Amino acid sequence: MHAEKQHHAFEPKLVAFVCTWCTYAGADLAGTSRMHYPSNVRVVKFPCTGRIDPVFILRAFQKGADGVLVSGCHPGDCHYMAGNFHARRRFAAFRQLLDFVGVDLDRLQFSWVSAAEGGKWVEVVTELTERIRQMGPMREFRELDAEEHWSAQLDEPEIRAAYNAIP
Amino acid sequence: MSRIGVFVCHCGENISRTVDVEKVAEASRHLLGVAHACDYKYMCSDPGQALLKKAVAEHKLDGVVVAACSPRMHEKTFRKATVQAGLNPFLCEMANIREHCSWVHEDRDEATAKAIDIVHMLVERVKRNRKLQPISVPVTKRALIIGGGIAGIQAALDIADCGHQVVLVEREPSIGGHMAQLSETFPTLDCSQCIMTPKMVDVANHPNITLHTYSEVEEVDGYIGNFQVKIRKKARSVDMGKCTGCGVCMAKCPQKKIPNNFDQNLGMRSAIYVPFPQAVPNVPVIDRANCTFFKSGKCGVCQKVCGPGAVDFEQQDEFVVEEVGAVVVATGFKLYDISEKPKGSPIKGYGEFGHGKIPDVIDGLTFERLASASGPTGGKIIRPSDGKEPKQVVFVQCVGSRAREKGISYCSKICCMYTAKHTMLYKHKVHDGQAYVFFMDARTPGKGYDEFWRRSIESEEAVYIRGMVSRLYQKGDKIVVMGSDIAVGIQVEIEADLVVLATAVQPREGADQLAQKLGISYDQYNFYSEAHAKLRPVECATAGVYLAGACQGPKDIPDTVSQASAAAAKVMTLFAKDQLEREPIVAKVNERFCVGCFACKKVCAYGAVEEKEIRDRQGNLVKVVAYVNPGVCGGCGTCQATCPSKSVELDGYTDEQIMAMIETL
Numbered sequence: 156m157h158a159e160k161q162h163h164a165f166e167p168k169l170v171a172f173v174c175t176w177c178t179y180a181g182a183d184l185a186g187t188s189r190m191h192y193p194s195n196v197r198v199v200k201f202p203c204t205g206r207i208d209p210v211f212i213l214r215a216f217q218k219g220a221d222g223v224l225v226s227g228c229h230p231g232d233c234h235y236m237a238g239n240f241h242a243r244r245r246f247a248a249f250r251q252l253l254d255f256v257g258v259d260l261d262r263l264q265f266s267w268v269s270a271a272e273g274g275k276w277v278e279v280v281t282e283l284t285e286r287i288r289q290m291g292p293m294r295e296f297r298e299l300d301a302e303e304h305w306s307a308q309l310d311e312p313e314i315r316a317a318y319n320a321i322p
Numbered sequence: 323m324s325r326i327g328v329f330v331c332h333c334g335e336n337i338s339r340t341v342d343v344e345k346v347a348e349a350s351r352h353l354l355g356v357a358h359a360c361d362y363k364y365m366c367s368d369p370g371q372a373l374l375k376k377a378v379a380e381h382k383l384d385g386v387v388v389a390a391c392s393p394r395m396h397e398k399t400f401r402k403a404t405v406q407a408g409l410n411p412f413l414c415e416m417a418n419i420r421e422h423c424s425w426v427h428e429d430r431d432e433a434t435a436k437a438i439d440i441v442h443m444l445v446e447r448v449k450r451n452r453k454l455q456p457i458s459v460p461v462t463k464r465a466l467i468i469g470g471g472i473a474g475i476q477a478a479l480d481i482a483d484c485g486h487q488v489v490l491v492e493r494e495p496s497i498g499g500h501m502a503q504l505s506e507t508f509p510t511l512d513c514s515q516c517i518m519t520p521k522m523v524d525v526a527n528h529p530n531i532t533l534h535t536y537s538e539v540e541e542v543d544g545y546i547g548n549f550q551v552k553i554r555k556k557a558r559s560v561d562m563g564k565c566t567g568c569g570v571c572m573a574k575c576p577q578k579k580i581p582n583n584f585d586q587n588l589g590m591r592s593a594i595y596v597p598f599p600q601a602v603p604n605v606p607v608i609d610r611a612n613c614t615f616f617k618s619g620k621c622g623v624c625q626k627v628c629g630p631g632a633v634d635f636e637q638q639d640e641f642v643v644e645e646v647g648a649v650v651v652a653t654g655f656k657l658y659d660i661s662e663k664p665k666g667s668p669i670k671g672y673g674e675f676g677h678g679k680i681p682d683v684i685d686g687l688t689f690e691r692l693a694s695a696s697g698p699t700g701g702k703i704i705r706p707s708d709g710k711e712p713k714q715v716v717f718v719q720c721v722g723s724r725a726r727e728k729g730i731s732y733c734s735k736i737c738c739m740y741t742a743k744h745t746m747l748y749k750h751k752v753h754d755g756q757a758y759v760f761f762m763d764a765r766t767p768g769k770g771y772d773e774f775w776r777r778s779i780e781s782e783e784a785v786y787i788r789g790m791v792s793r794l795y796q797k798g799d800k801i802v803v804m805g806s807d808i809a810v811g812i813q814v815e816i817e818a819d820l821v822v823l824a825t826a827v828q829p830r831e832g833a834d835q836l837a838q839k840l841g842i843s844y845d846q847y848n849f850y851s852e853a854h855a856k857l858r859p860v861e862c863a864t865a866g867v868y869l870a871g872a873c874q875g876p877k878d879i880p881d882t883v884s885q886a887s888a889a890a891a892k893v894m895t896l897f898a899k900d901q902l903e904r905e906p907i908v909a910k911v912n913e914r915f916c917v918g919c920f921a922c923k924k925v926c927a928y929g930a931v932e933e934k935e936i937r938d939r940q941g942n943l944v945k946v947v948a949y950v951n952p953g954v955c956g957g958c959g960t961c962q963a964t965c966p967s968k969s970v971e972l973d974g975y976t977d978e979q980i981m982a983m984i985e986t987l
Contacts, residue, residue, distance in 0.1 A: 168987060175394075176843075176863060183392045186421025194432040197439055198422055199983050200393075202907065205925075206959025206975055211984060218987040231838055234864065235958035236927035245963065270863070271845050277426075 167221040167287040169196040171280070172211060174204045174239070177228035177269050184273030192277045193284040196224070203227070205238025209249040212263065217296045222262045222287035226279065229267040239267075261286065262293060324355035324449045327383040328441060329374055331365035331390035333420055340424040342434045346389060349438045353445050357381045366396050371403040378407035385409075385448040389417040389441045410453035412906075412974065417444040439986070446982040454906040454973050457952050461547035462647040463897045464489065468539055468836070469652035471499020472879060473871025473886040475521050477650045480890035482530035486897055489644045490525065491553055492535045496601035497522055499654050503584060505693035505701075507879060508743045509774035515600055515696065522602040534642070536607055542839045545928075545956065546866025547647045547902040557637040559608035560594075564632035567604035571624035571633065572596070580612045582698070586688040588706060589698025594624045594633075599696060608633075648866050648893045649840065651850060652886065653833060655872035657685050658722040658730070658826035665831070669729035672721065675794045675823070681707040682801055683794060683821045686740055693747045703751050705820055708799065712755065712819030715748055716803045717741045718791045719761040722826030730826050730847065735876040737824035738765045742775045744822060745784035757784040758816055760791050760805045768880065787814060794821060827876035842867050850874050860889045868892050907957035907974040909950045916947040916969040922961035923948060930954035931961065 173179050179200050185192070201207055204227030215223050225246065233239040246265060254260055266279045328350040332338035343361040350359040358381040364370050365388055377383060386409070388400045393416040401411035419437040427433040465481050467474045470492030482488045490497070501507075502522075504514035525531050534553055541552040575592035582591040584598050591597075593613035596606050614621040615635060625633040658664070660671050661678035671677055682705050684692075695701040705712050719741055723734040738761070745757040757778075764786075766772040778784045789806035796802075800817040807814045829848040837844045842862040843851035850869050853861040860868050868889040871882045896902070909922075913936060923931035934949035948970065950961070959972035968977070 170984070170987065179392075180394060180863075183394055183418075183421040186392070186425040189425055191426055191428060194423075194427045194429070194436045197436070197443065197987065198418075199443070199980065201959065201980075202972070202975060203958035203960065206963050206972060208963045208977070210977075211980060214981060214984045215987065218984055220987055231834075232843065234841060234843075235956045235960070236841060237925075238927065238958040238960045241925050241960050241964065270843055271851065 163288060165288060165292060167195050167284060167292070168219055169222045169224065169280075169284060169287065170215045170220045171196050171198045171224040171226060172201060172204070172207050173198055173225075173268075174227040174234075175200055175202050176234035177232070177267075178226040178276065180270035181268040181272045181276045184270065185276045186273075188273050190273060190277045192280045195284050196280050203233065203235045203238035204242035205233075205235065207242060207245075209245065209252075212249070216258065216262075216293060219293075219297070221290075221293045222264070222283055224264050224266065224279065224283055226266045226268050226276075229269055232269065258295060259290065259293075261290060324385060325357035325381065325383050326353075326355050326385040326387060326445050326448060327374070327377050327381060328353075328356055328359040328387045328389065328445065329365055329377070330359070330361040330419075330441070331370070331388065332361065332363045333365075333390060333424075334363065337390070337420050337424040340427065340430060340433045341419055341437045342430065345434055346419070346437045346441060350387075350389075350441050350445065353442060355449055356445060357383060365390050366399050371399075371406075374400070374403050375407040378404070378409060383409070384413065385451065386414040387417055387441060387444045387448055388414065389419045389437065389444075391420040392416070392418045392422070412454040413448065413451050415444045415448045415451065417441045442986045443983040446986050447979050450976065450978045450982055452973060452976075456903040457906050457908065458901040459547050459904050459953050461897060461899060461902045462549075462645050463487065464644070464646045465648045465650060465893050465897075466491065466549065466551055466644060466646040467650045467652060469499070469654055469871070469873070470494075470497030470525075470533075470535065471652060471654045471871065472501045472518060472521075473652035473654065473873075473882045474499075474650070475518075475525050476883050476886035477652060477870050477890045477893075478525055478531050479521065479528065480887050481893055482528045484894055484897075486530065486894070488528075488531045489646060490531055490533050491537050491539055492533070493538050494597060495536045495558070495595075495605075495607040496597050496603070497525060497533070497535060498598070498600075498602070500687065501879065502598065502600070503586075503687055503690055503694070505690045505695070505697070505747060506743065508739045509768070509770040511743070511746070513695075519600050519602075522600070526602045533603065535603060539836065539839060540641070542649070542841070543929075545904075545954070547896070548953075549646050549649060549866065551644050551646060551649070553642045553644060555640040555642060557610075557639050558605065559610065559633065559635055559637050560606055561632045561634050561637070562603065562605050564630040565605045566630055566632075568629065569606075570627050570629070572606060574623050574627045576621065576623060577612060577614055580609060585691050585698045586685075588688060588691055648868065648896050650868045650870055650886075650889045650893065651836070651840065651842070651862075651873055652870040652889075653830050653836065653873040655827045655876065656830050657687055658828055660685075660721065660823065660825065669722075672728075674792060675721070676796070680794065680796050680801060680821075681705075682712075682819065683823065685823050685825045686737070686744070689744055689747075689822045693744075693751070701751070703748055703755075703820075710819070711752055713752070714816065714818050715755060715757050715820045715822065716801075716816050716818040717744060717757060717759040717822045717824065718803070718805075719759065719824045720790070721823040723824075724762065730828075732847070732876070733765065734824075734827040735765070736827065736878045738763075738775065739768075739771060739878065741822075741824050742766075742778040742784070745778045746782045749782040749784070757782070758818075759784055759786045760789055760803075761786055762788070762790065768878065789814065827872060829873055833873065840864065840867055860885055860892055866896070904953070905957065906952075907972065908952045908955040909957075909959065909961050909970050909972045911948045911950055912969045912971065913947045915967050917967060918946045918948065919966065920948055921964050921966065922950075922970055925960045925964045927958070927960070928954050928956045930956070
């Protein structure tokens with residue numbers, strides 16, 4: 156795959172939380188097979204998707220990730236028997252929370268990529284990169300941050316007077 | 323303040339061709355807490371490792387990041403070097419800038435920027451790494467072997483001959499597997515059973531081998547060095563302690579027309595039976611589904627004629643729990659079923675070959691039973707439909723194999739050789755017969771293999787036609803084979819008396835379920851996955867489980883025996899130590915914060931969470947908290963993600979370590 160190098164205005168920041176035994180190994184296989192894909196993703200390795208706390212996903216978005224990928228072993232194939240089932244259940248509930256909060260669920264993707272599926276890793280990452288590129292940068296958390304800063308730095312005359320009145 | 327050392331590897335050209343390694347080292351130098359950063363051509367080499375050790379001493383480093391290949395490749399190597407440098411091995415992390423960066427991206431700027439980011443993440447992580455100490459667990463020096471074919475038999479003998487105990491579990495009433503069904507083996511044309519039965523008898527007589535035949539693995543618990551395997555010993559309805567193998571029960575059984583699976587349903591057997599005369603153990607089994615006594619309560623002749631009184635209709639399935647330290651999986655293969663809906667498989671059958679309904683279209687194993695001297699026809703090659711000797715036999719190669727449209731992309735490896743062998747067996751018995759073989763390629767890589775194959779054309783006068791077969795259909799009492807001859811460029815039609823299909827080799831029924839019980843990986847075809855395709859062909863990613871034979875991929879007998887001995891050697895390596903050091907990636911409960919909700923216990927797949935009483939100095943019970951047994955914990959971290967009070971932590975993957983990585987975004 157030696158496609159023409161395209162220059163884009165926006166390069167999305169993607170984080171992938173993957174399990175060591177399946178998806179990380181699948182990504183390694185993609186490397187060993189010299190398959191090419193966009194360089195936007197940063198991989199964080201876990202022993203199992205069962206270890207992934209939803210807080211990590213939130214933090215990733217807060218720190219500027221435009222898209223998050225969580226990927227593990229296929230159901231039934233978890234190296235630790237059932238970790239991926241717990242992950243699946245946890246994230247089903249978490250997605251509803253995120254939706255309620257107002258995050259576009261298209262920015263968060265779950266996939267099952269096995270150690271033999273180098274090609275699938277490439278597919279998942281490429282599709283996600285292009286989708287997030289179309290969606291544009293994630294502004295929600297940054298706007299929230301800015302709001303908080305702004306209100307903390309409010310310098311109205313009443314507040315100044317109250318401050319000066321403190322004995 | 324941390325003093326981290328960053329070592330960026332060129333990996334020859336593999337990384338440096340795409341990633342500017344000097345720039346990565348330079349960028350790392352400016353990170354907070356990095357005391358030293360350099361680049362080197364081959365970090366994993368002796369001089370590379372010496373460089374690491376020297377830097378640790380010189381710069382008083384308290385943490386190391388090696389930016390190179392995947393940790394799955396060299397984490398052990400660098401952790402060992404870190405220990406030699408005087409640091410705890412868990413203070414060493416690898417930043418994967420090869421498989422995840424230089425090998426998958428083309429743009430130098432992008433790849434370099436990504437590599438810098440990856441190193442930054444791992445530097446922040448390693449700052450929060452703890453000095454973990456390995457956990458020692460005792461090793462049970464007994465091996466479990468699942469499958470009693472030639473692979474299982476070879477592995478069992480090798481391990482038992484070393485003085486270790488072996489438990490061999492076989493699903494069928496006798497060991498032997500498919501090799502026992504073969505007539506002669508390539509390339510020597512040795513009689514298969516003649517070379518195999520001595521090994522089978524050795525297994526039965528070996529003082530170190532416990533044989534459980536007509537048994538299956540129900541459950542597997544535990545981990546390397548400490549497995550508990552529950553085995554179901556199915557009810558034979560015969561007391562093995564009393565049976566002398568006289569065979570009178572089989573002779574007197576009134577039910578004599580049950581198709582014998584061992585004979586590929588060409589031959590018949592009785593309801594109380596041994597699958598073949600050389601069965602080990604030579605103790606019959608009652609096929610309860612077809613036995614008159616079990617179906618209607620009448621008969622019981624076998625019990626009446628049994629001298630030692632070994633027949634026991636009341637016998638129930640028995641469960642045994644074996645404690646073993648290692649498991650060798652040797653479950654073998656089955657042949658592709660060309661019927662319309664092959665059992666338990668989404669892979670399509672062959673409508674164009676009659677969906678398995680034409681009686682004189684048979685597969686390779688069925689031909690073996692015809693040719694076998696101890697087979698249902700006493701070694702005569704005859705047509706299953708009318709018993710006549712076939713004068714024109716067509717062999718079709720690659721049925722199902724190398725056929726993406728049928729769902730199987732791989733080559734089954736053994737068929738070119740066994741088809742050549744079949745043409746010879748046929749010609750040796752039917753001197754005026756003619757064999758035709760439709761083939762794509764002749765894959766004969768072994769020692770003496772190509773010479774053997776050429777013999778079938780030059781000496782045995784087999785006609786090899788390079789081309790595929792598009793259709794088979796019945797015409798009168800013949801089968802019309804429509805194929806092509808691409809060397810000449812014409813369509814060919816042959817009216818055959820018998821057609822033998824070289825069907826694809828597949829893993830056995832239930833292979834996926836067994837894999838899930840063992841916690842091992844398998845591919846889309848259900849072949850079991852080895853830890854590394856080139857360098858670790860007999861181990862699984864799951865520690866303590868080893869692979870031997872066709873269950874890992876299609877292979878012939880010499881390769882199977884080699885692999886079985888290799889698996890046995892790996893088991894012996896494990897048993898060479900009394901204590902096994904476990905990776906200390908285990909969960910620890912903070913007993914101050916834990917409230918004893920035991921949500922962790924509910925989600926722990928290993929049952930590693932125990933209840934622990936916390937008492938005050940007067941002995942009064944304060945609370946009951948969770949405690950994780952470090953010998954049992956699998957290290958998945960599901961407990962930590964589940965804990966509502968964040969009272970349990972997985973050493974090696976703490977929230978601090980992970981958050982530090984995310985903070986670098």
